[in-house]
Structures are given as C-alpha cells and as structure tokens.
Amino acid sequence: MRVVVLTGAGVSAESGVPTFRDADGLWEGHRVEDVATPEAYDAAPDVVHRFYDARREALAAVEPNPAHHGLARLEQHLGDALTVVTQNVDDLHERAGSQRVLHMHGELRSALCRACRRRVRWLEGLGHQPPCPGCGLRALRPDVVWFGEVPYEMDRIVELLRSADLFVAIGTSGVVYPAAAFVQLAARAGARTLELNLVSSGVSPDFDEARRGPAGELVPTWVDEVVSAT
Numbered sequence: 001m002r003v004v005v006l007t008g009a010g011v012s013a014e015s016g017v018p019t020f021r022d023a024d025g026l027w028e029g030h031r032v033e034d035v036a037t038p039e040a041y042d043a044a045p046d047v048v049h050r051f052y053d054a055r056r057e058a059l060a061a062v063e064p065n066p067a068h069h070g071l072a073r074l075e076q077h078l079g080d081a082l083t084v085v086t087q088n089v090d091d092l093h094e095r096a097g098s099q100r101v102l103h104m105h106g107e108l109r110s111a112l113c114r115a116c117r118r119r120v121r122w123l124e125g126l127g128h129q130p131p132c133p134g135c136g137l138r139a140l141r142p143d144v145v146w147f148g149e150v151p152y153e154m155d156r157i158v159e160l161l162r163s164a165d166l167f168v169a170i171g172t173s174g175v176v177y178p179a180a181a182f183v184q185l186a187a188r189a190g191a192r193t194l195e196l197n198l199v200s201s202g203v204s205p206d207f208d209e210a211r212r213g214p215a216g217e218l219v220p221t222w223v224d225e226v227v228s229a230t
C-alpha cells in the first residue's frame, strides 16, 4: 500500500510551533506581504530576516510530539511505501525519525544563496548577512518558499500522488495551493483520502473521511490501525 501524507502547521502545533491562520497564528501578528514574499525581502531584508531568525531560533526549544513520532513509526512499518510531504519549515519530522520527508515549502534550518543558488544547512541567524560558504557572496536568504514562488519537489510529489493508494492530510487548512489541490489529484488517481484536523477545513468535503481532533491523538490511533491492517 503506497501512502502519501501531507502535513501542515497543525501537526507541529502541540509542540508549541505557532500555526499561521489560527488565533495567535503567525499571520495574525504579521502581514504576509511584509515577511513572506520576494518583494518584501527586496524592500526590507532586515525585517524578513528578523522574522525567520526568530522562528529558526525558536526551533531549538521545541520537540516532536506524538503526531511526528506516529508518522516515524509508520515509516518503520511501511518503509519507502510512505512519503511525508510537509508544508512545514521546521525539522520535527526528521527529529522524530522520519527519513522520507519532502519539504515543499523549504526549511528554516537551511539557507539559499541568491547568487549561486546553493542550499546550505544553516542553524544560526542570517540577519547579519554572513557570506555563502559556496561562493563567498553575502547573498544568503531564508530557504523558505514565499508567496509567488514555486514549491520544491513538485514533479516528484505529483508522481507520488498519482500512484498513491491512500492520501492523508494532517493539520492543514487547505487554503494554500498547490498543496490544497493534492486531495483532488490523489482521489482522481484512485487513492482513498483521509483528513485529520482539529476542525473542519475548507477542503474537508473533498475527502472520503474526515476525523476531528488534535493531531497528537488522531495520528497515533490512525497509525495503529494501518499497522494492524498491513
């Protein structure tokens, strides 16, 4: 059974990583146009760096929760028949032990050189404009996909969705494309579809089944079901 899991900010919420669109979410306190577009970066790189440097620093203080651990356990069971596609830029899936993770929106702990396009693992701040370890130019930006930019790994993700038997979306509001369209793509290709989310999302009606509750409870239960059925 080939499984594609799509995760969003809700999967990391119980770890203490803020989501975007809930009360107290990141987009409540910041305007998207000020911190998450190429135009914002061109206009005021220091503001954008402050936003991402703070988020990167906050990662040091959080831990994976039972949802991340559940997905890592599922990978141990299914092997390469499971792929986690995440919109999250944290590294909590990896820290829980998942290895097959595609970060379609990039990663906080990575920097992208605007000069040589190299992607480098980066744990420190970027606000002081350090030189790129590859080309030496002071052109490093956060390696996150901003609004108006093309997500990473799309060819591979579409291929995986086309051959999936089961597609599961966890903790995502389903308002940001292209991820919001994955359920339709997978369903058209014949996959069963399941949504695990705290509340009903904009795309809930597109799923064969939707379960409501915190990811830290829903995911381990669902993983138990898959493990005992396969």
Ligand code: APR
Pocket: 007, 008, 009, 010, 011, 013, 014, 019, 020, 021, 022, 025, 087, 088, 105, 170, 171, 172, 173, 174, 175, 176, 196, 197, 198, 199, 201, 213, 214, 215, 216
């Ligand atoms: N368990 C399960 N779901 C939860 C939990 C939880 N503990 N807490 C919140 N949620 C749900 C919310 O109800 C909401 O539907 O997670 C979803 C989070 O939605 P968003 O904040 O919109 O996050 P996400 O869907 O990941 O956003 C997509 O938008 O701004 C961009 O690039 C950013 O990757 C992000 C993208």
